[in-house]
Amino acid sequence: MSISDTDDALLFVQRDLLFAALSAMRTLALPALRAELQALQADLDDSAHPICAGQQHPAALPLSRDILRADLEQIAAALTLERARYYLERLIRGITAARSNGDNDINLNRWKEYGDIHTDSLWMIERRDSSGVHTADYWGNFVPQIPNQMLRRYTRPGDWVIDPFAGSGTTLIEAQRLGRNALGIELQPRMVARIQAAVATEPNPHHTQCVAVQGNSATIDVRALLGDLQVREAQLAVLHPPYFDIIRFSDDADDLSNAPSVDAFLALMGQVVDNLTPALARGRYLVLVIGDKYMRGDWIPLGFLTMNEVQQRGFRLKSIVVKNFEQTVGKRQQKELWRYRALAGGFFVFKHEYLFCFSETLREFRSQNSEVQWNHCVYCVGFELH
Numbered sequence: 508m509s510i511s512d513t514d515d516a517l518l519f520v521q522r523d524l525l526f527a528a529l530s531a532m533r534t535l536a537l538p539a540l541r542a543e544l545q546a547l548q549a550d551l552d553d554s555a556h557p558i559c560a561g562q563q564h565p566a567a568l569p570l571s572r573d574i575l576r577a578d579l580e581q582i583a584a585a586l587t588l589e590r591a592r593y594y595l596e597r598l599i600r601g602i603t604a605a606r607s608n609g610d611n612d613i614n615l616n617r618w619k620e621y622g623d624i625h626t627d628s629l630w631m632i633e634r635r636d637s638s639g640v641h642t643a644d645y646w647g648n649f650v651p652q653i654p655n656q657m658l659r660r661y662t663r664p665g666d667w668v669i670d671p672f673a674g675s676g677t678t679l680i681e682a683q684r685l686g687r688n689a690l691g692i693e694l695q696p697r698m699v700a701r702i703q704a705a706v707a708t709e710p711n712p713h714h715t716q717c718v719a720v721q722g723n724s725a726t727i728d729v730r731a732l733l734g735d736l737q738v739r740e741a742q743l744a745v746l747h748p749p750y751f752d753i754i755r756f757s758d759d760a761d762d763l764s765n766a767p768s769v770d771a772f773l774a775l776m777g778q779v780v781d782n783l784t785p786a787l788a789r790g791r792y793l794v795l796v797i798g799d800k801y802m803r804g805d806w807i808p809l810g811f812l813t814m815n816e817v818q819q820r821g822f823r824l825k826s827i828v829v830k831n832f833e834q835t836v837g838k839r840q841q842k843e844l845w846r847y848r849a850l851a852g853g854f855f856v857f858k859h860e861y862l863f864c865f866s867e868t869l870r871e872f873r874s875q876n877s878e879v880q881w882n883h884c885v886y887c888v889g890f891e892l893h
């Protein structure tokens with residue numbers, strides 16, 4: 508569940524009243540503390556009580572009903588007063604102070620509330636989000652949950668994301684919903700027009716800019732494009748290139764799906780990354796979404812080969828996520844045939860793709876210093892788990 512959601516799982520409390528109630532418990536002994544916690548829970552269960560502010564109240568603080576209940580129960584169940592007060596202080600901090608890692612607006616003091624943000628490296632997404640203007644009808648588009656998760660992890664509201672293979676505009680639509688700005692670059696003019704129509708149709712509650720331009724991402728001047736938008740740099744790049752020639756997206760010679768060989772495809776991917784990197788803010792993230800392919804009976808590890816291209820350019824690999832891959836419209840009809848071929852040919856049918864998450868690093872530092880020193884040059888964010 509996200510704290511931005513507005514469903515029954517959320518309780519809108521009046522922050523000041525909750526703070527006052529919890530603060531008053533600070534000096535109590537255990538029996539009195541437990542009695543007060545019980546009384547507070549009763550107030551929270553009573554929607555007519557002033558502490559239940561309602562969504563429209565200016566001081567309304569959205570909290571997960573279940574997590575708040577569990578937090579109160581944890582305080583009450585503590586065996587020592589010292590422990591109970593520790594949990595109490597933690598809860599007070601959670602409602603009064605925000606702490607983030609600087610890359611996003613996730614409040615680490617309330618980290619339990621972000622249950623819908625994936626932190627594991629295996630993603631099983633059973634159903635694509637088809638809300639609003641999202642559709643699955645562009646063969647080869649990714650599920651909106653991918654940019655959604657990445658934007659929430661690696662950007663803050665108002666930040667900019669670049670998608671150099673914008674396709675049907677999934678990243679831009681998600682960015683607009685989440686209050687992020689987006690620049691999409693796409694080779695096919697018809698797709699650019701489609702993205703522009705989609706972002707114009709989708710509500711823009713945060714008044715952000717989501718701009719699609721036609722161009723070749725290997726050569727277009729990305730910094731100049733951002734400059735035209737009065738923006739110095741972007742905070743995230745999401746790359747979802749063609750998986751070499753699995754789907755031929757157009758007849759354009761610049762289309763990466765028309766690269767004459769795997770090596771040529773990788774070289775072009777390198778060019779796209781080189782071209783994007785100057786527009787990406789220091790230390791921020793680049794996410795590459797790609798799958799593998801079979802070629803004349805060989806499994807071509809396109810994902811890892813492309814990952815290497817990015818790594819060789821000084822990006823630091825932070826994570827490899829494996830995501831389940833539902834059959835595309837084209838392949839679904841051939842499901843039985845693929846199963847037969849797999850059984851006959853000793854191979855396995857693709858059911859996954861990769862999300863490689865990289866952070867931009869101090870490239871000049873790398874070029875001027877030895878590899879040993881470079882290995883020590885990392886961005887470390889201290890986390891304190893409560």
Ligand SMILES: C[S@@+](CC[C@H](N)C(=O)[O-])C[C@H]1O[C@@H](n2cnc3c(N)ncnc32)[C@H](O)[C@@H]1O
Nearest residue numbers: 648649672674675677694723724747756762763
């Ligand atoms: C896998 S699709 C991206 C789909 C997108 N993530 C979506 O959800 O709709 C790859 C896209 O890259 C575009 N493309 C291929 N070569 C390109 C290039 N050199 N510059 C810009 N776009 C390119 C293709 O036209 C295609 O729309």
